[in-house]
Amino acid sequence: MIDIRKLTKTYTRSQQQVHALYDVSIKIEAGSFAAVTGPSGSGKTTLLLSLGGLIQPSKGAVNFNGQNLYSLSPSQLASFRNRTIGFVLQTFNLVPYLTAVENVMLPMLPLGGNGADLKKQAVNLLDRLGLSDRKDFFPRELSIGQQQRVAIARALANEPDVILADEPTGNLDPALAEEILDVLEDLNKNRSKTVILVTHSPQASARAGIVLKLREGMLVS
Amino acid sequence: MxxxxxxxxxxxxxxxxGRMISGLMAITLGIAVIVAIQSVTSVSRQVVAKKLDLLGANIMVLPQGATIDDYYTADVDAPTFPEEYVERIVTSMIPGVDNMSPKLSRRIKIDGSSVILTGILPMKELASKPIWQASGLIGAELELACAPSENKESSLTEADLKAVRKIVDSLRNDEIWVGSSIAERFNVKTGSIFPIEGQTFEVTHMLPETGTIDDNRIFAHLHVVQKLLGIEGQVSNIEIMGCCSEISDGLLGKLRNILPDTRITTIGHIVNTQLETNRLMAKVALVLLVIIILVGSFSIGNYMWANVEERRKEIGxxxxxxxxRRHIYWMFFAKAVMLGLAGGILGYLVGTSAAVILGPYLAGLNIDPVLNYLWWSILVAVMIALAGSWYPIYRAARIDPAIIMQEI
Structure with a gap:
């Protein structure tokens, strides 16, 4: 279970304090599909970064199964992210000089292991996402939809419990967006992954079991 | 893979x-320059040491007006001083003088061709040059007043030192030895009769080629040469074999006291120009090394900085x-080491090739590759790469992934 308690993140801009998040408390059960919505600047990305252990909150705590993320050392936090969280980003962020399968293997490298076995796992993941025939393609040789599916495969590389997706359909046309949402929904329903989705899209939030609305850094529903 | x-x-x-090559070039060229200079300097140092070995005697007494720019020609056409100075040194009982060989050298014309006529005294003249010994010109072993001192520059063994300190035991008044260039020019052989200034001599020895002015010398008995040149009782220099320990204890000063109108110097002084050149080369190499470390570090640092900036999104x-962080450090430090390795190896290859190819033309030296320089090149290049890279790498490991996501 993810337990966010009284989370506040304050930035100082032009000598003024701005609350990106203010006193946000949320509980998300394992295996949930949650969508975080709200207008631009409402604190969606800040919430996602806080959940991913990527930004130090000003106040409050983020607990994963009772473990406060921000009590961990930087290396423990990196290891936690590597094993527990899979990130899917709006612009995919694939490494351009690596092939699809090599991109999928990137999160596996810090854990070590036999190279051939790691490659087999990565190929299996690509196969599950319908990309087995594109495994040796470089990102520039893939369509946008295929690139996002490679990014999802990369997020699943270490079999994380939680998928954090930042506007995963933001760069896709409606048909491709449906395709990617199907993949995420499948991961949630059939593989019991907790999916937390930041989105502007009503189409995306309609798939979620929980919809969290943020406005000016505060949870409004 | x-x-x-x-x-x-x-x-x-x-x-x-593309960008990597420009960074690598700075290291490669820098290392190449250092390797080339070191290769030339090292060989030059060996050549000077070899010359010192070949000279045998280590103190030279010259007239006050003589020039000492070059040992091999210092005695040629120099003003003269009395031969009795030899006796003066002997009777002074100054310790540390093992042997003295007085000489008189003058340029003369034979059939319109310039040669150097050098008078030497048998039983006094050191057969100091190993090639003379190879020609069978050595006689009795010289009794030394002291053991040969250690010469760090010298490549001679103790047995070699013993061998060089032997004297020429026989040179009759009607005999001459000729240098290789003379023999070739005048087409003479052992046993040939050779006229000099109206007197005939028998060629009893042909000296092997030395690559020095000695190849253009005719050696005859000192007293015969004095008569031929009309300057009896005069010599142009005295070569002295002195104990190195006594030299450092003031032997030169003692000799100057009894021979005030002469110029007394050591071989170290005479070959000073060459040694100074080598020292200058070493200093130049050191200055260049510092410049190269700075320029190479800056160049690699600049490349790594640009590389980190370009890869912010990827690192995030x-x-x-x-x-x-340790994985990020590892990735960039390993890259810096790879660049250093490549720069060191390439720099060594380019520098050594330049020295081997250009050495004979530019410095008159035949240069062989020195494998030891490869390890030094790699070490210096890797250190340059790491020194230039550490700050960009430090920054890379501290890139805030949150900023990357907010940039989206």
């Missing part, structure tokens, strides 16, 4: 090789997916 951190480094280097992504 199995996918690993190394694959990522190599793939990235190949992907962005890697941190986001769970790479720790």
């Amino acid at each position: 199995v996918f690993s951190f190394r694959t990522i480094i190599l793939r990235e280097i190949v992907q962005r090789k 992504t890697l941190i986001t997916i769970g790479w720790g």
Whole structure:
């Protein structure tokens, strides 16, 4: 279970304090599909970064199964992210000089292991996402939809419990967006992954079991 | 190839090789210059040491007006001083003088061709040059007043030192020895009769080629040469074999006291020009090394900085997916080491090739590759690469992934 308690993140801009998040408390059960919505600047990305252990909150705590993320050392936090969280980003962020399968293997490298076995796992993941025939393609040789599916495969590389997706359909046309949402929904329903989705899209939030609305850094529903 | 951190480094280097080459060039050229200078200096040092070995005697007494720019020609056409100075040194009982060989040298014309006529005294003249010994010109072993001192520059063994300190035991008044160049020019052989200034001499020895002015010398008995030149009782220099320990204890000063109108110097002084050149080369190499370290570090640092900036999004992504700082450090430091390795090896190859190819033309030296310089080149290049890279790498490991996501 993810337990966010009284989370506040304050930035100082032009000598003024701005609350990106203010006193946000949320509980998300394992295996949930949650969508975080709200207008631009409402604190969606800040919430996602806080959940991913990527930004130090000003106040409050983020607990994963009772473990406060921000009590961990930087290396423990990196290891936690590597094993527990899979990130899917709006612009995919694939490494351009690596092939699809090599991109999928990137999160596996810090854990070590036999190279051939790691490659087999990565190929299996690509196969599950319908990309087995594109495994040796470089990102520039893939369509946008295929690139996002490679990014999802990369997020699943270490079999994380939680998928954090930042506007995963933001760069896709409606048909491709449906395709990617199907993949995420499948991961949630059939593989019991907790999916937390930041989105502007009503189409995306309609798939979620929980919809969290943020406005000016505060949870409004 | 199995996918690993190394694959990522190599793939990235190949992907962005244009910028990498400019950074690598700075290290490569810098190392090449150092290796080339060191190769030339090292050989030059050996050549000077070899010359010192070949000279045998280590103190020279010259007239006050003589020039000492070059040992081999210092005695030629120099003003003269009395031969009795030899006796003066002997009777003074100054310790540390093992042997003295007085000489008189003058340029003369034979059939319109310039040669150097050098008078030497048998039983006094040191057969100091190993090639003279090879020609069978050595006689009795010289009794030394002291053991030969250690000469760090010298490549001679103790047995060699014993061998060089032998004297020429026989040179009759009607005999001459001729240098290789004279023999070739005048087409003379052992046993040939050779006229000099109206007197005939028998060629009893042909000296092997030395590559020095000695090849253009005719050696005859000192007293015969004095008569031929009309300057009896005069010599142009005295070569002295002195104990190195006594030299350092003031032997030169003692000799100057009894021979005030002469110029007394050591071989070290005479070959000073060459030694100074070598020292200058070493200093130049050191200055260049410092410049190269600075320029190379800056160049590599600049490249790594640009590389980190260009890869901010990529580094942010890697941190986001769970790479720790140590993985980022490892990736960039390994890249710096690879660049250093490549720069060191390439620099060594380019520098050594330049020295081997250009050495004979520019410095008159035949230069062989020195494998030891390869290890030094790699070490220096890797250190330059690491020194230049540490700050960009430090920054890379501290890229805030949150900023990367907010930039989206």
